[in-house]
Amino acid sequence: MGPVSYAAAVEVVLASGPDRAVLTVLADDAAPAEPVDVTAEQLPGRVADLEARHSPRWVWPDTARVYPRLLAAGVRVGRCHDLRLGRAILDPTHAAQPHEAAHDVHQPTLLDELTAQLDPVEAVAEHARQRTAVTAAPEPGRLRLLLAAESAGALTAAEMSHDGLPWDRNEHDRILTGLLGPRPQPGRRPAVLEDLARQIRHHLAAASLNPDSPAELLRALNAAGVEVRTTRKWELAQIEHPAVAPLLEYKKLARLLSANGWAWLDEWVRPVAGEQGRFHPEYVVGGVVTGRWATSGGGALQLPKQVRGAVVADPGWRLVVADAAQLEPRVLAAMAGDERMAEAARGADLYQGLVDQGIVDTRAHAKVAMLGALYGATSGEAGRLMPRLLRAYPRATGVVEDAARAGERGETVRTWLGRTSPEPPLSWRDAQHRASAEDAGADEVRRARQLVRDWGRFTRNFVVQGTAAEWALCWMADLRGRLRALGGSGTWPGPAGPAGPIGPIGPHLVFFLHDEVVVHTPEELADDVATAVQEAAVGAGRLLFGTFPAEFPLDVAVVRSYAEVG
């Protein structure tokens, strides 16, 4: 078989045959070309060749299964359409779960993993079905953008997982040792924790107390006359007792040790060279109902501020850290077309803007009120302040109030680009049904009302959190393109290379968390990267909201260590 050559190729469907990968080239205004079989060994080279000559959109069943293999072979692509993610958005109730094929009875072969076991004819047909579904949708343009952004996210996620977050293992050890004392033998408490435990036992007169056991701790506290119902830190913090201070300190440090201690470092940070390592979380694109990413492995969704000092750029490199300021309220103003709230958001600090418009008296109140509106607060300070927003910004708050009412009725809601919220579970409908029966008990009625309010808060937040996730996807996709233009698509020699860190030779994304990105870049390009991050944010705002005057300011920092931020 000679090299594939199609002047007008725009899309290549990658699927699996009986013992081969199958490439089907779809050219503009032409029937699908004859499928081309390639072996697993040939595939990366063939993909690289087509990518270099045609920059096609790769259409494949599951980026999370296909792309890591290509990345391992040193091959990167510009764009793709992920059929699994596309199906999940277009048909949420019938979407396949990720990695479904992994549960097949037979052992997956390398080719299975490369192509996720979707027959080429079926893959082409599914692709056509998805295109048709988009065209028939009420807002095809928005949906097309969402699918493109989701797939770009899938590429970015795989690349970030592959490249890893730069991690200084010695610095992490210094942080731990400074707070906990030297690394103890396995199964032993570090010295500082042991000392705190001794103090706690002394003050509670409980000689054998294990402070790690909530049940024992609660009993010991009550026996010592401390009237708490739980051992949560906020409840303990209100108590005046000599045991409280060491106990709170113990909880903080015990958490650090168990979540991001030496065991975590051993398990999750892969050594690269010298002190340098890489943390390789797995991002799960679309893993959250709202469209946010989830992660699995190493707790990447919750890297505590305490250990961020261990995130350190390689020598001669920098981290460009950027986060979108008050993203969700800004997204709400834009999707609602609320000019007055957008005006309050004109400056760098939206919350101060609310104060300046006379809605609330302090920035802290503005934040509490706004988050209360987004989350559906009903009590406390947030519940008291939120009505002011209803009066001041009826359009913006109307969007979340309407979403809440729809959820309370058991209806689905949609994000700006068209991601649909899930249906309430059957148990929810059952509860409503039972509560409306004539012989319904008071408990049943109360419980059903509770469930109604809960689901309303979910759909309320869904529209904003989901649209913010869409903005972030577009931001990242735009940024990825700009970084590639700055030289981020080449890689070091690879695993077989003689020395030096393995990874992209130019600026590349290394971390993403809802409204924040980190780029690892050669020092001399850091300013260009900072500019690219800003331009990408402007681009994302335009993509989603066109000419509506919404601003999405960023906090951007060029640093050696993640701890220098915030």
Added chain:
DNA sequence: AATGCACGCCAC
């Protein structure tokens, strides 16, 4: 010994 759940805390 393996599994599932509740708790509690971290992140945005």
Added chain:
DNA sequence: AAACGTGGCGTGCATT
């Protein structure tokens, strides 16, 4: 100060 959305995950403890 606590209740007000989305998650991951380690630990203790009960169940199987």
